[in-house]
Each structure stands twice: as structure tokens, then as C-alpha cells.
Amino acid sequence: MSTLGNPRTADQRAGAAPSAWLARRLAARQPLVMGILNVTPDSFSDGGRFLDPARAIAQARAMIADGADIIDVGAESTRPYGGAVAVSADEERQRLEPVLSTVCALGLPVSIDTMKAEVARWALAQGAAMVNDVWGLQRDPAMAEVVAEHGCPIVIMHNRASADPALDIMAEMESFFARSLTFAERAGIARDRIVLDPGIGFGKTPEQSMQAIARLERLGGFGLPLLLGASRKRFIDKISPAPPDRRLGGSIAAHVLGVLNGAAIVRAHDVAETVQALKVVAAIRGCA
Numbered sequence: 002m003s004t005l006g007n008p009r010t011a012d013q014r015a016g017a018a019p020s021a022w023l024a025r026r027l028a029a030r031q032p033l034v035m036g037i038l039n040v041t042p043d044s045f046s047d048g049g050r051f052l053d054p055a056r057a058i059a060q061a062r063a064m065i066a067d068g069a070d071i072i073d074v075g076a077e078s079t080r081p082y083g084g085a086v087a088v089s090a091d092e093e094r095q096r097l098e099p100v101l102s103t104v105c106a107l108g109l110p111v112s113i114d115t116m117k118a119e120v121a122r123w124a125l126a127q128g129a130a131m132v133n134d135v136w137g138l139q140r141d142p143a144m145a146e147v148v149a150e151h152g153c154p155i156v157i158m159h160n161r162a163s164a165d166p167a168l169d170i171m172a173e174m175e176s177f178f179a180r181s182l183t184f185a186e187r188a189g190i191a192r193d194r195i196v197l198d199p200g201i202g203f204g205k206t207p208e209q210s211m212q213a214i215a216r217l218e219r220l221g222g223f224g225l226p227l228l229l230g231a232s233r234k235r236f237i238d239k240i241s242p243a244p245p246d247r248r249l250g251g252s253i254a255a256h257v258l259g260v261l262n263g264a265a266i267v268r269a270h271d272v273a274e275t276v277q278a279l280k281v282v283a284a285i286r287g288c289a
Contacts, residue, residue: 022110022130023154024193026070027226032260034276035071035112035268036064037232038104040096041078054099061104067273071131071266072104074124075114079135079203090119102127112156118143125151135203136160137181138188145188154194156228157181161204170209171216174199178223196266198228201255207236214255217262230268231255232275253278 026033040057042049051057061072076096077088093115105111105128112131113124118141121132130153137157138145148155159174178197185195197220199213210231220227237243237251249271256267257278269275 023196023226027265031265032279033070033266034068034272034279035073035228035230035266036061036067036069036272037268037270038064038072038074039078040074040076040100052096054103057100058103061107064272065107065109068276069109069272071110071112072107073112073114073133073268074101074104074129075133076120077115077117079116090117093117093120094123097124097127101129105129116140116144118147122147122151125153130154132156133198134158135200137177137200138184139177139181145184145190148185148194149189152191152194154196155185155190156196156198157185158198158228159200159203164204164206164209166206166208168209170205170212171219174213174220175222178220182223192225196226196228197223198230198268201229201231202234202236207239210234210236214259214262217259217264221263226265227263228266228268229256229259229264231259232267232269232271249274257282 038051038057038061040051042052051060064072074097076093078086101111101124110130111128112133113121113129114133114135115121115124116134116136121144125132125147132144132148132153133156134144135158137159138155157178159177182195199217199220201210201213205213214229214231217227217229232252233245233248237248237255241251243251252269252271253275256264256269256275259267260279260282267275267279
């Protein structure tokens with residue numbers, strides 16, 4: 002589904018601000034597919050597979066060939082179900098240094114998946130075009146300022162330190178996003194550079210994750226693009242027991258339903274299969 006071309010270079014040729022690339026792509030076609038590249042030893046699904054720089058770069062190339070629109074690169078596991086080991090900003094950069102600039106040069110927009118403003122600033126200087134903050138501007142107080150300074154798109158993800166089954170998860174997400182958007186506005190982040198992510202699995206029970214997908218349209222009230230990252234998440238195992246690398250069917254089902262409920266971007270490990278599924282859904286719906 003991808004259209005190759007460095008977003009900064011293309012926007013400069015067109016006389017547009019470099020930050021306009023996401024709005025242009027979303028206006029041209031939805032949904033976009035964001036491919037996941039974890040350069041970590043401990044991610045819940047593929048930890049360690051792409052810690053070697055050569056394998057990481059090869060995986061980025063493969064996802065581009067498979068039709069990804071964005072590559073999301075992360076070097077610190079956030080493990081939505083607990084057990085994540087925090088790493089320093091220095092270690093995070095050390096994992097990224099052999100990989101990030103090369104991946105940025107491959108021609109697709111690259112998102113940096115980090116909760117640290119220091120790492121985000123460095124990654125943007127290396128060529129990253131977007132920040133994906135799993136704490137939605139509410140963990141590192143400098144993150145909003147870094148995003149505003151660079152004028153780049155930002156994914157604001159909902160998160161909680163722990164799940165609370167008693168919560169109305171939709172109301173909780175709405176309150177969280179309202180706070181994050183206040184921080185963004187105060188920092189000077191343009192609203193057309195913001196994407197909201199319900200954070201499937203993060204601070205949620207499996208039932209709450211399913212509710213977030215089923216009721217995703219409710220978050221459309223913010224008038225912002227929605228990103229859904231349901232790939233290989235544990236709620237799938239709750240429905241149909243399987244290890245993370247055997248959850249492709251559930252991942253695609255969740256992403257298709259998410260797109261029908263308003264998701265403009267889906268974040269996936271299995272890019273080729275996700276792209277094919279979304280193309281088939283679009284084609285069939287086009288015949289209605």
C-alpha cells in the first residue's frame with residue numbers, strides 16, 4: 002500500500018511544510034499500514050529477532066516491499082502486559098544508532114517509538130519523521146516541546162500503569178486524551194499533526210481492549226485520525242489461545258473491524274498479510 006519517497010524531500014519539492022506528509026497521505030488513502038520494527042531483546046512478540054542491525058535493516062526493507070506506509074522503530078520494550086525492563090536513553094540510542102539512519106534512508110516515513118524526549122529529539126535529527134509516544138505526552142514533560150520544535154506528527158497513545166476492570170474504559174480514554182491535547186496545545190503542537198491511539202493492551206483488561214476496538218468510533222469525536230495497534234495482543238489469546246506468533250488471524254480480524262470503526266492507521270507485525278486483508282475488504286465494500 003506504500004508510495005515510496007522521503008516525506009521531507011517530497012514536501013520540500015512541493016513547497017509544503019515537511020510536517021504535512023502525514024496529512025497528505027491520509028487525505029490520499031486510508032487506512033495506512035505502520036510496520037513494527039523492534040530493535041529490542043525483550044519485546045513481547047518478537048524480542049531479540051531484530052536486535053542485530055543487519056537483520057533489522059533487512060526486516061525494514063521487507064516491510065517496505067510488503068506494502069508498509071510507515072516504519073515504526075522502537076528500542077525499548079514497553080511490554081503491555083508487564084515485565085518491561087526500563088533502559089536508559091543512552092542504551093536506547095545505542096540500539097538505534099546502527100539502524101535508524103539507514104532505515105530512514107530507505108524512502109518511507111519512519112516513526113520513532115519512544116517515551117523519552119531526549120531520544121525523540123536525537124531520532125528526529127537522524128531523519129525520523131514522526132514520534133510515537135506510548136504515554137501520550139504524559140510521562141516525559143519535555144516530549145511535547147520536542148514535538149512542537151520539530152513540527153512533526155505525534156501519536157498520542159492511551160496508557161495506564163495498571164488495569165482496573167471497574168473502569169469505564171471509553172470514558173477513561175476520553176479524559177486521558179483531553180489532558181494530552183491540552184498539553185499539546187500549550188506546547189504549540191498543531192492539531193493536524195496529532196494521531197490518537199487507544200493503546201490496546203496497555204493498562205487494560207482483555208475485555209477492555211475488545212471494548213476499545215468495538216467502540217472505536219466514539220474516539221472519532223475528537224476529530225483526529227485514529228491508529229489501532231492490535232497486532233498479536235493478548236486479548237486474542239483470551240479468545241482463541243495461541244502464542245504471540247500464532248495470532249495472525251486474530252490480529253487481522255481486529256484490524257479489519259478497527260478500520261470499519263474508524264481507524265485510519267493500523268500498526269502491524271505482519272505487513273503483507275495485513276495489506277492484503279485491507280485491500281480485499283476495500284475491494285468488496287467497493288462493490289456494494
